[in-house]
Each structure stands twice: as C-alpha cells, then as structure tokens.
Amino acid sequence: MKELFMNRSSWQRYWKSLKFSMYCITHPLDGFWDLTHEKRGTYAAANTILILTLIARIAQLRFTSFVFLRVYWEEINIFLYLSSILFPLALFVVGNWALTTLFDGKGRLGQVYMATCYCLVPYPLIQFPLMIFSNFVTVDEAEFYTVINGLSLVWCALLIIAAMGQIHEYSLAKNILFMVASLFAMLVIVFILMLFFSMISQGVAYFISLGKEFLFRL
Amino acid sequence: MKRLLKRIGALALCTVVFAGSTMVTCAKDRSYTYxxxxxxxxxxxxxxxxxxxxxxxxxxxxxxxxxxxxxxxxxxxxxxxxxxxxxxxxxxxxxxxxxxxxxxxxxxxxxxxxxxxxxxxxxxxxxxxxxxxxxxxxxxxxxxxxxxxxxxxxxxxxxxxxxxxxxxxxxxxxxxxxxxxxxxxxxxxxxxxxxxxxxxxxxxxxxxxxxxxxxxxxxxxxxxxxxxxxxxxxxxxxxxxxxxxxxxxxxxxxxxxxxxxxxxxxxxxxxxxxxxxxxxxxxxxxxxxxxxxxxxxxxxxxxxxxxxxxxxxxxxxxxxxxxxxxxxxxxxxxxxxxxxxxxxxxxxxxxxxxxxxxxxxxxxxxxxxxxxxxxxxxxxxTEFGETVYKAMKLFDDGEYDASGEAWTKAMQINGNYDLAYIGIGRSLLRQEKYREAMDYFELKYDEDNYSKAFKQYRKQWVEDHIGVIVVVLVLLFAIPGAIGKVKSIKHEIEIADIFKLQ
Missing domain, CATH: 2.120.10.30 (TolB, C-terminal domain)
Known part of the structure; x- marks a missing residue:
C-alpha cells in the first residue's frame, strides 16, 4: 500500500488516465475502445470522477442562484440526495453487466463501472462553471442556463451509449437494443429490491412481535 | 407543482430505502389568521x-x-x-x-x-x-x-x-x-x-x-x-x-x-x-x-x-x-x-x-x-393589517421611503410575512438601493424582482469597474499571446544556424 502511494510512476499513471477522460469525452468511440482494450483507464480516475460528480451535485444546492434552484432545506437529506446519483449508477452498472454478459458482451463488471464513470465527466465539467455563471444572470437570460444544463446531461447520455458499444464490442443496433434492455433490467432490479425489503421488514416485524408475545407471556 | 416535486422526490427514495416504515404526521393547532x-x-x-x-x-x-x-x-x-x-x-x-x-x-x-x-x-x-x-x-x-x-x-x-x-x-x-x-x-x-x-x-x-x-x-x-x-x-x-x-x-x-x-x-x-x-x-x-x-x-x-x-x-x-x-x-x-x-x-x-x-x-x-x-x-x-394597507397605499402614491418603513414595521410585527420582505425590497429598488433590495428578494424567492434589481446592480457594477474589466480582458488575451511569442522567438534562436556550435 505504501509503495503504491509513494510510487511516482503510479501517480503518473493515475494522472494520465485522468487526463485521458478528456480525450474520451471528445472522441468517445476511439477513447472508450482504448479505455479498456489499451488499459488506459484506471479505477482511481473513475472513482475521482464519480466523487467530483457527487461534489458537483451537492455544491449545486448551495451555490446555484435561487433563480434556478430553490432548495427546501428542511427536507434535504444529503445521503438520499447523493443516492439519487449512486443508486441509478449502481443499478445501471449491475443491470447492464448482468444482461450483456449473457449476450456476448466483452466488458466485465469493473470495466462497465469504469466506463460509466468516465461518461460522467461532462457533468462536473459543466456544472461547476455553470454554478458560478448562474449567479450572474437574470430571469430573462435563464434560457442559457437551461440549455447548458440540459447539454451536460445529454452529453453524458450519449457518452454512455457510445461507451457501452465499445466496451462490449457491439454493433450500433445491438448496442441500442441492449441500452433499452438495460433500462428494463434496472426496473426489474428495483422491483426485486422492493420485494426483498418489504419481505425482510415483514419478517423482522414477525420476529419482533413473536419476541414481544413471548416476553408478555413470561 | 413544487409541492408535488418535493413529495415525489422524497417518496421515491423513501420507498426504496425505508420500505415498510411508516411516517407519522400530526395535525397542529394553528392561529386564527394564517x-x-x-x-x-x-x-x-x-x-x-x-x-x-x-x-x-x-x-x-x-x-x-x-x-x-x-x-x-x-x-x-x-x-x-x-x-x-x-x-x-x-x-x-x-x-x-x-x-x-x-x-x-x-x-x-x-x-x-x-x-x-x-x-x-x-x-x-x-x-x-x-x-x-x-x-x-x-x-x-x-x-x-x-x-x-x-x-x-x-x-x-x-x-x-x-x-x-x-x-x-x-x-x-x-x-x-x-x-x-x-x-x-x-x-x-x-x-x-x-x-x-x-x-x-x-x-x-x-x-x-x-x-x-x-x-x-x-x-x-x-x-x-x-x-x-x-x-x-x-x-x-x-x-x-x-x-x-x-x-x-x-x-x-x-x-x-x-x-x-x-x-x-x-x-x-x-x-x-x-x-x-x-x-x-x-x-x-x-x-x-x-x-x-x-x-x-x-x-x-x-x-x-x-x-x-x-x-x-x-x-x-x-x-x-x-x-x-x-x-x-x-x-x-x-x-x-x-x-x-x-x-x-x-x-x-x-x-x-x-x-x-x-x-x-x-x-x-x-x-x-x-x-x-x-x-x-x-x-x-388590526395594527398589523393597518400597517400593511398603509404600506401598500404609500407605495402606490410613490412615497417609497415611507412605504419601506411601513413594510419594515409590518415585518417586525409578523416576521413570517413574505409580502413585507418583498415590499421592503420593492421600495429599496425604487430608491435605487439595488444590493439591499436583492437580499430581500432572495430571502423570499421573488426571482422577477430580484432579476430587476440584479440587472441594475450588474449594470452599475460594470460601469463602475469598466477600467479594471478592460485591463483584465486585455491582459487575458495579451499574456498568452506574449508568452507564445517569446517561446517562438526562443525556439527560433535555438534552431538558428548562427548560434550553432561549431
């Protein structure tokens, strides 16, 4: 562990892979092919991007002008708020991998995660300057904000589609088909999770009442 | 709509994270006027x-x-x-x-x-x-x-x-x-x-x-x-x-x-x-x-x-x-x-x-x-109602200072009264105190009036600092240009034949 942190070349590799994300978002097809096949991406960089995205998401609450974003602080739960990114991300990664692995997808779970994180780059990249920008515009100029804000999301979405095609080595049609299928896979997972949680809570409630009854009789 | 968004957001996450637990709400007695x-x-x-x-x-x-x-x-x-x-x-x-x-x-x-x-x-x-x-x-x-x-x-x-x-x-x-x-x-x-x-x-x-x-x-x-x-x-x-x-x-x-x-x-x-x-x-x-x-x-x-x-x-x-x-x-x-x-x-x-x-x-x-x-x-x-009506009337009559004072009094009587804050803001706006007005509008999420005040404030600020802005802009373009120039000259000198060591 110590070696890893002290090692100059590992830092260099990390920095290079982080810089490579810039190449990925501008040259998605070439970039995402190299990401896994040429091993130019690292988990460290992927995690960094994800953390930056999360920070952007939270910083938005505080630093975006109230003209565009009003925050009802009483009901903000920072963990729930973060999970609004983390949860769909996890769902997508697992759902996509679980599905594509059955249909000749070449990407492994870790690679799907890494590529998806690399796809998130436009979000912090645009959102941080946008936060500052939002404080310098009036309602009349709100269109600029909305367009740029939308752009950051659309860009991410297009990148994800491109990335998945390259990672799994799919043709365009097959890729799009499996993107749609992944969304359904996500829904199925949500359904199963809800089922699971309600079953567990029912089960727990049963044993709790059993225990109560037991204590009551004693 | 806002309420709906609030609810849906909370609900969607709650169902996943806390499925099974129930929320308890209780009715609260409220005042005669609200x-x-x-x-x-x-x-x-x-x-x-x-x-x-x-x-x-x-x-x-x-x-x-x-x-x-x-x-x-x-x-x-x-x-x-x-x-x-x-x-x-x-x-x-x-x-x-x-x-x-x-x-x-x-x-x-x-x-x-x-x-x-x-x-x-x-x-x-x-x-x-x-x-x-x-x-x-x-x-x-x-x-x-x-x-x-x-x-x-x-x-x-x-x-x-x-x-x-x-x-x-x-x-x-x-x-x-x-x-x-x-x-x-x-x-x-x-x-x-x-x-x-x-x-x-x-x-x-x-x-x-x-x-x-x-x-x-x-x-x-x-x-x-x-x-x-x-x-x-x-x-x-x-x-x-x-x-x-x-x-x-x-x-x-x-x-x-x-x-x-x-x-x-x-x-x-x-x-x-x-x-x-x-x-x-x-x-x-x-x-x-x-x-x-x-x-x-x-x-x-x-x-x-x-x-x-x-x-x-x-x-x-x-x-x-x-x-x-x-x-x-x-x-x-x-x-x-x-x-x-x-x-x-x-x-x-x-x-x-x-x-x-x-x-x-x-x-x-x-x-x-x-x-x-x-x-x-x-x-x-009541005194509160009277003050609010007075503030509105003074504003309509163009007496913005007095209107602002009346709204301030209304705000002191009822600190939860959004209209009072916006009223103070509007009278400040008319008095061309844009920075203060912006604060009041921001407190009560009045983006239209805020934008009005901010637009003026921004204009004023740009006019006051036009010298600095021009200098910064010029430097912003000039410095990278100058650095490039210096570099290219350096490069030319390096590759020039006359300096080549024999």
Whole structure:
C-alpha cells in the first residue's frame, strides 16, 4: 500500500488516465475502445470522477442562484440526495453487466463501472462553471442556463451509449437494443429490491412481535 | 407543482430505502389568521382582521327578525340587506364607529300591479340612489328610483340559445356606472347576463372555462351510451357571485368547482372580467387563487374552499368569502395571498358551514352576512393589517421611503410575512438601493424582482469597474499571446544556424 502511494510512476499513471477522460469525452468511440482494450483507464480516475460528480451535485444546492434552484432545506437529506446519483449508477452498472454478459458482451463488471464513470465527466465539467455563471444572470437570460444544463446531461447520455458499444464490442443496433434492455433490467432490479425489503421488514416485524408475545407471556 | 416535486422526490427514495416504515404526521393547532409561504407551508400570523362586533336583528332594532338573508350591498355609509325570507330590503345607515340605524324597510314599491318582492336575493344601488333588486321568485330584476317608483324591469333574456323551459331566477347582480346590469341567474351557465341601461338584453359575457382533458376524452370514447349519459357533462360552471369594483371591472367567483380542475388550474375560483368578458385577474402569486391549499376532511366538511362572495377594496385587494369553512381570504393586486382567517364554529368570527353568504366592505372594514344566524359580523383591521394597507397605499402614491418603513414595521410585527420582505425590497429598488433590495428578494424567492434589481446592480457594477474589466480582458488575451511569442522567438534562436556550435 505504501509503495503504491509513494510510487511516482503510479501517480503518473493515475494522472494520465485522468487526463485521458478528456480525450474520451471528445472522441468517445476511439477513447472508450482504448479505455479498456489499451488499459488506459484506471479505477482511481473513475472513482475521482464519480466523487467530483457527487461534489458537483451537492455544491449545486448551495451555490446555484435561487433563480434556478430553490432548495427546501428542511427536507434535504444529503445521503438520499447523493443516492439519487449512486443508486441509478449502481443499478445501471449491475443491470447492464448482468444482461450483456449473457449476450456476448466483452466488458466485465469493473470495466462497465469504469466506463460509466468516465461518461460522467461532462457533468462536473459543466456544472461547476455553470454554478458560478448562474449567479450572474437574470430571469430573462435563464434560457442559457437551461440549455447548458440540459447539454451536460445529454452529453453524458450519449457518452454512455457510445461507451457501452465499445466496451462490449457491439454493433450500433445491438448496442441500442441492449441500452433499452438495460433500462428494463434496472426496473426489474428495483422491483426485486422492493420485494426483498418489504419481505425482510415483514419478517423482522414477525420476529419482533413473536419476541414481544413471548416476553408478555413470561 | 413544487409541492408535488418535493413529495415525489422524497417518496421515491423513501420507498426504496425505508420500505415498510411508516411516517407519522400530526395535525397542529394553528392561529386564527394564517398565510402560506413560498413553499406553501402554513405560517401562523398575527391577526390581520379581528371581529369588531356581531350585529343581529335585535341590535338593529328590527321588529320582524331577519330570515335567511342572502344579499348585502354597501354604498357610502349605507348598508342594504336583502332579507330574503321576509321579502324585503333593509336599509341601514352606519353612524359613527359601531352603530347601525335602520333608515328604511322596503317591502313594496309603486307604479305597477305586482309591487312586492318574492325572495329577493340581491340588491344594488347606484350613485343616484336608484335600486336594482333581483326579485328571484318573480323572475325579474326591478329598477326603482330613490322614492321607490317603478322604472324598469329586466326579464328573461330573449335569446335563441337559451332553453325555453328554464325559469329565469336572477340570483346576484352588479351594476356599472353607465347603468348596465350584470346578472347571474340560477341554471344559466353561459356567463353573466348583461343588460343595457334601457333594459334590453345585450348578451352573455365571461362564461367560465370548460375543464376537459384527454383522460376525459378517452374515458368518454370507451364508455357505452348508458355510461356516457351518467357522466358529468362538460358544461361551464355557474358563477356564485359578482362584485363591481371601483374601476368598473367585475369580480366573479365560482364555488362549486371540481377538485381536480382547481388543482390543475383549469378552473378559476375567482376571475376579474372586463367589459368584453375577458379574465384580467393578475395571477403572479406562488400558488393559484382558490383559498385553502390543504383541504383535509372532518366534521362533515371536505373539499376545496367555496367562494360564495367576493369584494374588492379600493386598493384592489380582493377579499373572498369561503362559505364551506367560514374563512376569508385576501389577495393583493398581484394575486398574492395577503391573509386568511376564520373557521367553522359558533363564536364571533367563526361561521357555521354554508352560513356566510355575502361579504361587503366599508373602507377597510369587512361586513359578513350570516344567513343561518341572521347576523352581520364586522371585521376591523388590526395594527398589523393597518400597517400593511398603509404600506401598500404609500407605495402606490410613490412615497417609497415611507412605504419601506411601513413594510419594515409590518415585518417586525409578523416576521413570517413574505409580502413585507418583498415590499421592503420593492421600495429599496425604487430608491435605487439595488444590493439591499436583492437580499430581500432572495430571502423570499421573488426571482422577477430580484432579476430587476440584479440587472441594475450588474449594470452599475460594470460601469463602475469598466477600467479594471478592460485591463483584465486585455491582459487575458495579451499574456498568452506574449508568452507564445517569446517561446517562438526562443525556439527560433535555438534552431538558428548562427548560434550553432561549431
């Protein structure tokens, strides 16, 4: 562990892979092919991007002008708020991998995660300057904000589609088909999770009442 | 919408994370007067109006007690009550601060055969003292001169689109300065019936919108003939009451509206109609104008507020009376809620369900007619209410400094009063103190006014710092350019032949 942190070349590799994300978002097809096949991406960089995205998401609450974003602080739960990114991300990664692995997808779970994180780059990249920008515009100029804000999301979405095609080595049609299928896979997972949680809570409630009854009789 | 987003966001995550756990909410007692903040949360408020006095037949000194009175009208110091159950109109004069004297009891008039009333429901009096009385039972509106001589009669409109069999039952009326009569008749939903000053019918104006959406359409397509007949037909709702304001516009309120239509804002509980019948009510509030935002259910009372009557003060504050919960709602000229107060009950200031039927005002005092208790409740402004009205008036008069001070006082009395903050901001804006104004607007999420202030502030700032901005911009372009230049010169020197070491 110590070696890893002290090692100059590992830092260099990390920095290079982080810089490579810039190449990925501008040259998605070439970039995402190299990401896994040429091993130019690292988990460290992927995690960094994800953390930056999360920070952007939270910083938005505080630093975006109230003209565009009003925050009802009483009901903000920072963990729930973060999970609004983390949860769909996890769902997508697992759902996509679980599905594509059955249909000749070449990407492994870790690679799907890494590529998806690399796809998130436009979000912090645009959102941080946008936060500052939002404080310098009036309602009349709100269109600029909305367009740029939308752009950051659309860009991410297009990148994800491109990335998945390259990672799994799919043709365009097959890729799009499996993107749609992944969304359904996500829904199925949500359904199963809800089922699971309600079953567990029912089960727990049963044993709790059993225990109560037991204590009551004693 | 905001509320919905809030809920959905919380709910979606809650279902996943805390499936199984239940949320407990508890009802909280709230103050007599309340208001909603930007987030549509209920905010307790000090009283805007308090009960001055409750007057019954005994207080007026009437021999025959009032019986189910329906209509109320005020001109100058005179108050007219339509004593519907006793087929008469009672004219009262307000003496001093809290005394009403009976001036006249009108139960018949002169000039024609049929000279008594049958269940008169509304009365209006013009500046010349001429009476317009909606004589519902006799299917007519009569116009009398000030000595009660018959002048005109307004009868069922002669209109081919109107069902022959409908009995004309004029329920509420309003008159304009030109002597035109606007009338609501039970069972006629084409809008207000408008008569010219000579008694001729000149058309229907301002029919309420028909609420209809695509789900209704699909449902109707799929339904059988029998089912279709049982469905609610899509017809405009009738207005419940009208009020002619001091500028000659008609405020019209409708009570029996569909809950979903209200929520989706496809139906209006309150409208302000111009002569053409177009709705010109300003709706700049954070939430629509339909009284209570949260309806609840209990004690046999449910559903939205039922606006039975409306009155508008001279400063364009529209005050609506909800007969369902016995509440009174005030909206300013921008359609923002100023106050809400009242409730169901038997004590002064509260009304039983369906009891409060008419509201009028003398200056800023409110008069509410209770048809079950046969009484008139007078509401007077408190210090808080007085301050707010004063601040609004000063602002309209262009005295922005004084207005700002009055709003500050209102804010000190009620720290949860959004309008006070926005009022202070607006007066600061007029005084060209943009930076301070921005802070006040930001506190209460008023983005339009904030943008106005910010635009000026930004302009001022740029003008003040134009030198610095130019220098920074020049440097921004010049420095990279210069660095590039230096580098290329360096490069040229390095590769130049003459410096090559032999």
């Amino acid at each position: 208001n909603y903040d930007f987030w549509e949360d209920v905010q307790d408020s000090p009283d805007f109006y308090t009960v001055g006095e409750v007057y019954t037949s005994k207080d007026f000194g009437l021999e025959t007690r009032l019986k189910a009175p329906q209509g109320l009208f005020v001109r100058d110091n005179f108050v007219y009550i339509c004593d519907t159950g006793n087929n008469r109109i009672i004219k009262l004069e307000k003496e001093g601060k809290d005394k009403f004297d009976v001036v006249q009891i009108i139960d018949e008039f002169y000039g024609i055969e049929n000279n008594t009333f049958s269940g008169p429901t509304d009365v209006a009096v013009n500046a010349e003292g001429e009476y317009f009385i909606a004589d519902k039972g006799n299917s007519r509106v009569v116009k009398l001169d000030k000595d009660l001589n018959f002048m005109l009669e307004f009868v069922k409109p002669d209109d081919s689109t109107l069902d022959e069999e409908i009995v004309f039952q004029p329920n509420k009326l309003a008159i304009d300065t030109a002597g035109r009569v606007y009338c609501i008749s039970t069972g006629i939903n084409k809008g207000l019936i408008k008569y010219e000053n000579d008694g001729t019918f000149s058309g229907f104006v301002g029919a309420t919108r028909v609420s209809f959406d695509w789900t209704d359409y699909i449902q109707k397509k799929l339904a059988t003939q029998a089912q279709r007949e049982k469905m609610v037909s899509f017809v405009p709702t009738e207005y419940d009451n009208i009020y002619m304001d001091s500028e000659g516009f008609v405020y019209a309120c409708a009570g029996s509206l569909d809950e979903d239509a209200l929520r989706s804002e496809s139906a209006d509980a309150l409208r302000r109609l111009n002569l053409m019948g177009n709705d010109i009510l300003v709706r700049n509030g954070d939430f629509p104008i339909y009284g209570d935002l949260y309806w609840g259910e209990g004690g046999g009372i449910k559903g939205p507020s039922y606006f039975a009557d409306v009155t508008a003060l001279d400063n364009k504050v529209a005050i609506c009376l909800d007969k369902n919960r016995g509440r009174i709602f005030g909206y300013d000229d921008q359609g923002k809620m100023m106050f809400a107060f009242g409730g169901n009950g038997g004590i002064a200031g509260y009304f039983r369900q369906n009891a409060a039927v008419a509201i009028e005002h003398i200056d800023n005092e409110l008069l509410v007619l209770d048809q079950l208790d046969c009484s008139i409740t007078v509401f007077r402004t």
